[in-house]
Amino acid sequence: MATKTIEPKAPALVRAWEWITETQVWTSIFRHTAPINDRNRVLVMLSNVFLHMHPVRLRKSGVRLRYTWCMGGISFFLFLVLTFTGLLLMFYYRPTLEYAYSDIVGLREHVPLGIMREMHRWGAHAMVITVWLHMFRVFMTGSYKPPREFNWNVGVIMLVLTLLLSFTGYLLPWDQLAVWAITVGSNMARATPLAGYEGPGAAFMTLGGVPLVHQADDARFALLGGTLVGEGALLRFYVLHCVALPLVIGFLMAVHFWRVRKDGGISGPL
Amino acid sequence: MDALKSFIDLFADPRLFFALTVSALALAVWKREAFASNSWGWGLMVFLTIFFGFGLTDENFVLIIAKPDNVPIVALIFLLLFFTWYSMREGVLNDRRIAAGKPPVEKDEEDRVWTWPDLVYTELIAMVVCMVVLIVWSIVLEAPIEQPANNANTPNPSKAPWYFLGLQEMLVYFDPWLAGVVLPGLIVVGLMAIPYIDKNPKGNGYYTFNERKAEITIFLFGFVVLWSSLIVLGTFLRGPNWNFFGPFEYWDIHKLEALTNVQLSEYIWVRGLGMALPDHWFIREIFGIGLTLLYVAVLPVALAKKGLAKYYEKLGPARYYVTVLLFLMMLSLPVKMLMRWVFNLKYIVSIPEFFLNI
Numbered sequence: 001m002a003t004k005t006i007e008p009k010a011p012a013l014v015r016a017w018e019w020i021t022e023t024q025v026w027t028s029i030f031r032h033t034a035p036i037n038d039r040n041r042v043l044v045m046l047s048n049v050f051l052h053m054h055p056v057r058l059r060k061s062g063v064r065l066r067y068t069w070c071m072g073g074i075s076f077f078l079f080l081v082l083t084f085t086g087l088l089l090m091f092y093y094r095p096t097l098e099y100a101y102s103d104i105v106g107l108r109e110h111v112p113l114g115i116m117r118e119m120h121r122w123g124a125h126a127m128v129i130t131v132w133l134h135m136f137r138v139f140m141t142g143s144y145k146p147p148r149e150f151n152w153n154v155g156v157i158m159l160v161l162t163l164l165l166s167f168t169g170y171l172l173p174w175d176q177l178a179v180w181a182i183t184v185g186s187n188m189a190r191a192t193p194l195a196g197y198e199g200p201g202a203a204f205m206t207l208g209g210v211p212l213v214h215q216a217d218d219a220r221f222a223l224l225g226g227t228l229v230g231e232g233a234l235l236r237f238y239v240l241h242c243v244a245l246p247l248v249i250g251f252l253m254a255v256h257f258w259r260v261r262k263d264g265g266i267s268g269p270l
Numbered sequence: 271m272d273a274l275k276s277f278i279d280l281f282a283d284p285r286l287f288f289a290l291t292v293s294a295l296a297l298a299v300w301k302r303e304a305f306a307s308n309s310w311g312w313g314l315m316v317f318l319t320i321f322f323g324f325g326l327t328d329e330n331f332v333l334i335i336a337k338p339d340n341v342p343i344v345a346l347i348f349l350l351l352f353f354t355w356y357s358m359r360e361g362v363l364n365d366r367r368i369a370a371g372k373p374p375v376e377k378d379e380e381d382r383v384w385t386w387p388d389l390v391y392t393e394l395i396a397m398v399v400c401m402v403v404l405i406v407w408s409i410v411l412e413a414p415i416e417q418p419a420n421n422a423n424t425p426n427p428s429k430a431p432w433y434f435l436g437l438q439e440m441l442v443y444f445d446p447w448l449a450g451v452v453l454p455g456l457i458v459v460g461l462m463a464i465p466y467i468d469k470n471p472k473g474n475g476y477y478t479f480n481e482r483k484a485e486i487t488i489f490l491f492g493f494v495v496l497w498s499s500l501i502v503l504g505t506f507l508r509g510p511n512w513n514f515f516g517p518f519e520y521w522d523i524h525k526l527e528a529l530t531n532v533q534l535s536e537y538i539w540v541r542g543l544g545m546a547l548p549d550h551w552f553i554r555e556i557f558g559i560g561l562t563l564l565y566v567a568v569l570p571v572a573l574a575k576k577g578l579a580k581y582y583e584k585l586g587p588a589r590y591y592v593t594v595l596l597f598l599m600m601l602s603l604p605v606k607m608l609m610r611w612v613f614n615l616k617y618i619v620s621i622p623e624f625f626l627n628i
Contacts, residue, residue: 035386044386054385061379063389066360069353070396077397081404101418108412118408125342126404128433132493133353139464139489140357142473142482149465156461163433170431177339179419180428184438188450191625199447200626228421267475269377 053257055265062266067141071134075162076253078127083246085120093172095238097231100174124166131162143267151259154252161249168241171234182237183229189220196220275328279516282507284442285611288604291499292491298358299487302479306362311355318348330520334506338414343432343505350498354490360477361486374476426510426523435504436497442512443606445617445627453599457497460596467593469585492600531616534558551621558619562628565602570594 010018020026021033035044045056061067092111093103107117135155138144144152171182190196194205197218205212215227225232260266298305322344325331335344364374383389417423430438440449472481479486507514509521538557539547548554570591574582582590609615619628 038384041384041386051386051390054389057382057384058389059376059379060381060383061376063383063392064379065392067376067379070392073393073396074400077400081401104415108415115405115408118411118413119404121413122342122407122411123404125339125432126345129342129346129349133349135461136353136493137357139493140361140486141475141477143475144465145468145471145474146465152465153462156458159461160458166433167431173415174419175414175416176419176423176425177414177416179421180425181431184428184430185434188437188446191446192451193447196447196451198625199451200624203624229419230421268380269374269475 053261055261058265059268061268068266069133069137071130071137075127075130075134078123078130079249079253082120082123082127085116085123086242088116089120090242095172095234097174097234100172100234104173104175120169124169128162128166131159135159138267141267148259148263148267151256151263154256154259158249158252158256161245161252165241165245165249168237168245171229171237172241174234179229182233186220186223186229186233189223190215190218192219271327275518279519282514282516282519284503284507284514287499287503287507288495288607291495292604295490295495298354299479299490302358302362305355306359308359311352311359314351314355315348318351325517328518330518334517334521338411339432340505341411343502346498347502350494354494357477358479361479364476364478365480368478368480374478376476427508427512429504429508432501432505435508436500439500439504439508440603443603443610445625447625448628453603456596456599457492460600463592463596467585467589467596469589488597488600496600496603531610531614533616533620534561534618535620537613537615551623555619555621558617558628562619565598566595569598 009015021030031047032040032043035041042056045051045054089107092107094100104117107114138152138155167182167185171178190198192199194201195213195218196202197213197215197220199213199219202213202218203211215221221227223233223236224230225236304310322335325335334340364376367374429435437449437454440453443449444453468485470482470485472478473485506517509515509519510523510525513525513527515521515525535547535554535558539545539554552559573594574590578590578594581593585593606618609618617627619626621627
């Protein structure tokens with residue numbers, strides 16, 4: 001009498017998973033099976049648009065927290081969080097003297113789960129700190145040295161842009177804190193040499209006896225769109241904060257990440 | 271307790287604060303072998319925690335520290351001191367290996383690992399932790415919103431956003447055209463110049479101190495002392511009328527501080543030579559202009575001959591002059607601070623005719 005062996009059946013969830021991953025829909029999205037062998041570990045990096053900014057393999061020191069502190073990656077992640085929460089905030093916020101303040105108050109009073117402004121503000125403060133610490137780490141490991149000089153420079157520009165993004169966003173709640181912080185900050189611009197009306201040499205900037213640089217025509221006026229922090233400044237800072245600066249920093253991020261790869265990946269001893 | 275608080279407040283003074291941060295950094299760099307030990311790292315963190323814990327029992331302390339926008343700066347103090355200690359520690363450990371004839375530890379980690387799973391999982395965990403911290407922080411602490419904007423009502427003190435408070439602190443010593451425009455511009459230019467003026471091929475891609483002594487010391491002085499510690503000072507210790515207050519001191523709007531700052535021209539013409547100030551600005555300021563030219567033009571040349579001749583040899587003229595000029599510009603802040611503190615000097619050059627005060 002022949003005995004019949006019965007294969008133990010896999011648990012239902014496993015069978016369901018196997019079924020899903022064999023459907024045409026799944027295989028059309030993921031072009032290979034899970035990255036559990038070397039071949040698929042290569043393929044997952046090459047075929048996924050989000051992962052392909054990574055190399056397939058990298059130095060062991062490059063994945064160590066003790067070496068990278070993860071600060072560059074966290075900065076990028078915070079930027080993504082800020083983009084997303086900022087987008088949500090734009091649904092509720094109108095950059096006019098009439099509505100700006102009350103819209104911000106309304107975010108807390110009327111919007112369900114209204115922590116988006118908190119996440120945006122604390123995320124922004126955190127990003128300033130992580131960007132500084134990223135620069136600190138890159139300096140302390142000497143990672144700006146050849147061949148990475150240019151990428152260090154891209155990074156410095158992005159550091160400045162991060163501060164400008166935070167600075168322009170600081171005005172938008174249109175409360176006393178915002179307006180006076182921006183007033184103190186932007187007052188510096190009127191002392192710009194040659195280009196600010198209280199700057200050294202501004203008095204020499206005349207053409208045929210007509211002064212070119214005066215209170216209503218200088219660096220500060222260009223920044224604020226007015227002689228004080230008012231309607232013009234609010235609109236300018238809003239557009240810079242939501243459109244112009246994120247576009248520029250996004251563009252530079254692409255360059256930065258590309259050059260990390262092209263300059264030999266995360267730095268390590270030569 | 272109160273005695274301890276008033277003792278700390280007694281020492282609260284911008285001069286002492288600056289002297290303490292500078293000597294702390296000098297000590298950490300000089301005695302780095304000891305500073306790099308784990309007990310020092312732990313000790314530093316525990317000390318900070320105890321200090322802030324103790325501070326939270328004081329209502330004046332809480333009033334300033336617990337302002338929602340100031341919370342990140344408390345985090346910055348912890349993070350910055352930790353990472354300063356940590357990077358020095360890694361540097362010292364590698365220096366010991368190099369001294370023993372071994373390569374830096376990063377060299378031993380040159381083997382390649384798979385991005386999946388080694389890196390992507392680290393990234394995933396970092397993202398999750400970040401998100402949790404941010405959400406908890408956002409639930410616990412409400413973003414600040416004050417009274418609606420009012421151009422007729424100036425708060426006292428009026429402060430810039432916290433990351434610019436180091437620059438605002440510079441306004442005590444320099445006019446806006448320097449503190450708000452030229453020097454910040456030079457910070458950016460200086461940072462960008464670093465990879466081109468630093469010709470030292472060593473220390474590329476690993477922690478070390480001994481192979482890059484001057485570079486690291488200068489950077490730490492600029493980043494930790496001049497940039498970060500002045501932010502802390504400007505945020506926590508500057509109150510109404512930009513007066514200096516101890517951490518446990520009440521921000522009294524009526525606190526008076528005698529201001530008896532004197533121009534260099536007055537020192538020389540009036541007090542030194544016993545004459546009236548000359549009418550023409552150029553003659554009046556001739557000494558200050560001369561001193562400034564001496565600092566930016568003659569000093570670099572003199573240093574190239576004697577003092578920094580080694581660097582002149584190594585860097586060549588172009589790199590040397592850019593480096594020294596940037597370095598002197600960075601030192602101009604502590605130099606001006608010292609002049610203010612020792613001589614009550616207001617301006618070295620003061621030509622209000624052209625808004626040119628140095």
